[in-house]
Amino acid sequence: MPSLGRLHLITDTRPGRDPLAVLRAVLPVAHAELVVQVRVEDTATDRQAYDLTRRVVGLCAPYQVTCLVNDRLHVALAAGAAGGHVGADDLPVVAARQVLGPAAVLGATAREPGTAVAAVHAGASYLGVGPCHATTTKDGLPPAIGAAGVRAVVEAVGVPVIAIGGVTAQRVPALRAAGAYGVAVVGALSDVADPARVAAELIRGLSC
Ligand SMILES: Cc1ncc(COP(=O)(O)OP(=O)(O)O)c(N)n1
Ligand SMILES: Cc1ncsc1CCOP(=O)(O)O
Numbered sequence: 001m002p003s004l005g006r007l008h009l010i011t012d013t014r015p016g017r018d019p020l021a022v023l024r025a026v027l028p029v030a031h032a033e034l035v036v037q038v039r040v041e042d043t044a045t046d047r048q049a050y051d052l053t054r055r056v057v058g059l060c061a062p063y064q065v066t067c068l069v070n071d072r073l074h075v076a077l078a079a080g081a082a083g084g085h086v087g088a089d090d091l092p093v094v095a096a097r098q099v100l101g102p103a104a105v106l107g108a109t110a111r112e113p114g115t116a117v118a119a120v121h122a123g124a125s126y127l128g129v130g131p132c133h134a135t136t137t138k139d140g141l142p143p144a145i146g147a148a149g150v151r152a153v154v155e156a157v158g159v160p161v162i163a164i165g166g167v168t169a170q171r172v173p174a175l176r177a178a179g180a181y182g183v184a185v186v187g188a189l190s191d192v193a194d195p196a197r198v199a200a201e202l203i204r205g206l207s208c
């Protein structure tokens with residue numbers, strides 16, 4: 001299993017966004033500290049998800065950056081990604097592990113220690129924990145758990161915890177102090193004029 005990067009860039013495929021331009025800007029700054037998670041809208045076709053993943057895998061390869069696919073594990077396998085990420089509405093973690101095989105990176109979403117421990121027992125190699133802060137990127141999420149909620153999960157499991165939801169460079173130190181191994185972001189890198197500069201700030205915070 002490849003060692004896990006600390007900065008997880010989740011593709012923003014909402015209308016008007018250019019996830020590949022963001023990725024091209026961030027890759028030379030972040031190198032192997034980066035993990036890219038291809039996340040497409042539910043309305044996207046598998047072909048669109050596959051095409052985007054192939055392009056991301058191709059861009060990541062020279063930098064030894066890990067590419068994962070959200071939800072659609074068949075796309076991950078077909079496109080040569082290193083693994084995937086599943087949550088409550090996706091394949092159960094144990095089934096996802098069966099699909100991906102023992103060597104793949106498999107992330108699972110958790111927001112409290114009980115679900116987190118169960119996901120690790122079922123085969124998750126890291127946990128996406130949140131939302132830690134309010135976000136406008138995804139609708140219908142439960143209330144934010146804050147750094148204290150992240151700490152509760154960290155104390156319950158032995159796998160890397162990736163904090164997600166409203167993460168900014170300013171919020172990284174508190175999340176790291178709570179024990180988060182890394183962070184996952186959409187808007188922090190997609191909604192800014194200079195994603196390379198923000199990626200450098202995020203990585204500085206993650207390195208402390
Ligand atoms: C790193 C990381 N953490 C959490 C999520 C959320 O996954 P999920 O709960 O399945 O929600 P969707 O992203 O599928 O809408 C994630 N994708 N990545
Ligand atoms: C997919 C997802 N799951 C929990 S928060 C979130 C979106 C995070 O986006 P942002 O980094 O813009 O808050």
Ligand SMILES: [Mg+2]
Nearest residue numbers: 071086087090
């Ligand atoms: Mg999901």
